[in-house]
Amino acid sequence: MNRTGKMRRSLSCAGSLLLIVLTAAGLRFFCAGSYRISTSSMSEAVQKGDFVLANKVRSATNPGRNRIVLFRPPSGDAAASTLLLSRCAGMPGDTVYITAGGFRVGRRWFPNVPAPLRLFRIRKDVRAPLLDILKQLEIPCRNVSEDMQSLTLRLTDEEERMIRENLPSIVKMELLADESASYAFVVPFDGYVCHPDSISLKLYRDAIRRETDGKVSVHDGKLWMDGREVTTFLFRQNYYWMLSDGSDEAVDSRHLGLIPESSTVGNVWFCWFSNDRKRMFKRIR
Numbered sequence: 103m104n105r106t107g108k109m110r111r112s113l114s115c116a117g118s119l120l121l122i123v124l125t126a127a128g129l130r131f132f133c134a135g136s137y138r139i140s141t142s143s144m145s146e147a148v149q150k151g152d153f154v155l156a157n158k159v160r161s162a163t164n165p166g167r168n169r170i171v172l173f174r175p176p177s178g179d180a181a182a183s184t185l186l187l188s189r190c191a192g193m194p195g196d197t198v199y200i201t202a203g204g205f206r207v208g209r210r211w212f213p214n215v216p217a218p219l220r221l222f223r224i225r226k227d228v229r230a231p232l233l234d235i236l237k238q239l240e241i242p243c244r245n246v247s248e249d250m251q252s253l254t255l256r257l258t259d260e261e262e263r264m265i266r267e268n269l270p271s272i273v274k275m276e277l278l279a280d281e282s283a284s285y286a287f288v289v290p291f292d293g294y295v296c297h298p299d300s301i302s303l304k305l306y307r308d309a310i311r312r313e314t315d316g317k318v319s320v321h322d323g324k325l326w327m328d329g330r331e332v333t334t335f336l337f338r339q340n341y342y343w344m345l346s347d348g349s350d351e352a353v354d355s356r357h358l359g360l361i362p363e364s365s366t367v368g369n370v371w372f373c374w375f376s377n378d379r380k381r382m383f384k385r386i387r
Contacts, residue, residue, distance in 0.1 A: 171344065289342065
């Protein structure tokens with residue numbers, strides 16, 4: 103074989119190898135991904151340390167009802183934020199019923215989080231140091247609202263204890279009776295028109311702010327934009343209600359609220375390695 107033939111053969115092999123690499127990379131980036139589980143939030147289905155495959159192809163069943171889904175916190179940087187793992191309890195258009203004891207979606211009952219969220223009120227003049235403490239302790243700002251004299255937010259009992267230990271002793275945090283302990287809401291979908299009230303705004307507020315790039319505000323239980331009260335809002339994205347299987351490590355919609363479709367990675371469907379040999383090469387449900 104002459105030099106020209108060898109060069110053509112080398113180029114052909116290099117081209118084939120490049121095509122294989124690009125195809126594999128494309129499949130991994132767009133279709134599937136391998137992930138190592140670093141939490142016990144779904145220990146009944148997958149264990150900490152398991153290596154799993156996630157289906158990243160969008161469809162009507164991905165994310166799917168009652169499937170285990172990988173997703174990112176909706177307020178985080180999509181490229182850098184930690185991936186979370188929960189079961190998809192509520193699909194776009196579902197009605198979620200919330201009571202003091204848990205959640206019901208259709209005929210399925212989900213027990214409440216082991217550390218329930220309670221509503222606390224604190225003086226508004228300590229807002230800045232309070233936010234610094236929340237950041238330092240890595241406690242999320244949940245359902246924060248304020249009036250002329252105070253602000254309210256939702257915390258677990260343990261989080262409230264940690265904050266008290268870091269605030270001056272003269273600052274008081276008041277536990278409020280939660281009038282919205284039992285209510286229902288619709289999981290928004292692209293094209294859903296909601297009529298927000300003081301209760302539903304606690305669930306919809308963050309999603310509405312993200313969809314409007316922060317151009318709305320909430321005062322006195324009402325939604326405002328450009329100085330005018332807004333009585334309806336049209337959602338432009340599908341959302342999901344994620345619930346973990348009751349672990350103390352769980353971080354899901356009970357803490358983060360509605361999860362937009364843009365924050366989801368996809369269904370987790372297969373375990374390809376586990377320290378428990380019985381779990382290896384098993385489909386995850």
